[in-house]
Amino acid sequence: MKKTRKPGGGRKKLKPEYDAGKNLKEQIDAAVALYEEDCSLQSIADALNLNPIKVRKLLIAAGVYESEVAEKVQDTFEEYRETQSYKEAILSTAAALDLSKASVTSYLPYQKGVYFPSTASKEKISVGAERQRRYRAMKRWRDEPTEENFWGVVLAYAGVKFKTYSGLPFTYEVRKGRNGEYTKELWIDRRENSKSLAWSSIVLALGNIKEEVVERPKALGDIRGVTYIYGMFYRFGLIDVPDEVKEKMGRPKDRKK
Known part of the structure; x- marks a missing residue:
């Protein structure tokens, strides 16, 4: 006899205490705290047991990392993103700037859900x-x-x-x-x-x-x-x-x- 599925039933989380969003925020906060103390990307990476590229991406997500390359990549990506999907905009940006796909994504903030361009209202974008x-x-x-x-x-x-x-x-x-x-x-x-x-x-x-x-x-x-x-x-x-x-x-x- 087939059992009736209870409301709210389904596969249980293997780690119910795991919260990816919370973990990401904690990493961002830790990276920013060290960055504001004038620590280098490498020293922050060593302290947090991460690689420097991920540290840079965390700082970009927090809005505190500034460089001409990062600005160029993000501006170009946003222009393509107005008419293309997220993945297409990454490929177009890579081609336009003669960079690899990995390089482009390394200069973009971590994204969850829909990407909103620079013209989006403040209610739709992160701090x-x-x-x-x-x-x-x-x-x-x-x-x-x-x-x-x-x-x-x-x-x-x-x-x-x-x-x-x-x-x-x-x-x-x-x-x-x-x-x-x-x-x-x-x-x-x-x-x-x-x-x-x-x-x-x-x-x-x-x-x-x-x-x-x-x-x-x-x-x-x-x-x-x-x-x-x-x-x-x-x-x-x-x-x-x-x-x-x-x-x-x-x-x-x-x-x-």
């Missing part, structure tokens, strides 16, 4: 991918400091936490108009209030940066919303602030981005 997006936007602007590229930086940092000169936290968002394109206006969210900040004000303040250390917001000009612009520019790494102000504003980990 590491967000950090990579910010780094690339800033690098594009530094390489070619146009107003359009700086707007890309502002978009990349939407939703990130900033602090004002006095230490008050805030974030901003950029809304889209009826045509689906972003409006050139930022909405500052601080506590329960939202205030608008014009893009023209940000551009004006950008042109007023004269010194590396900017003593106070008004040094960027008598501009509406300059206290928020000051916090943004500090987080972007465009300006430095007095040591006593850093105690209130903090020392952002990714200012170099």
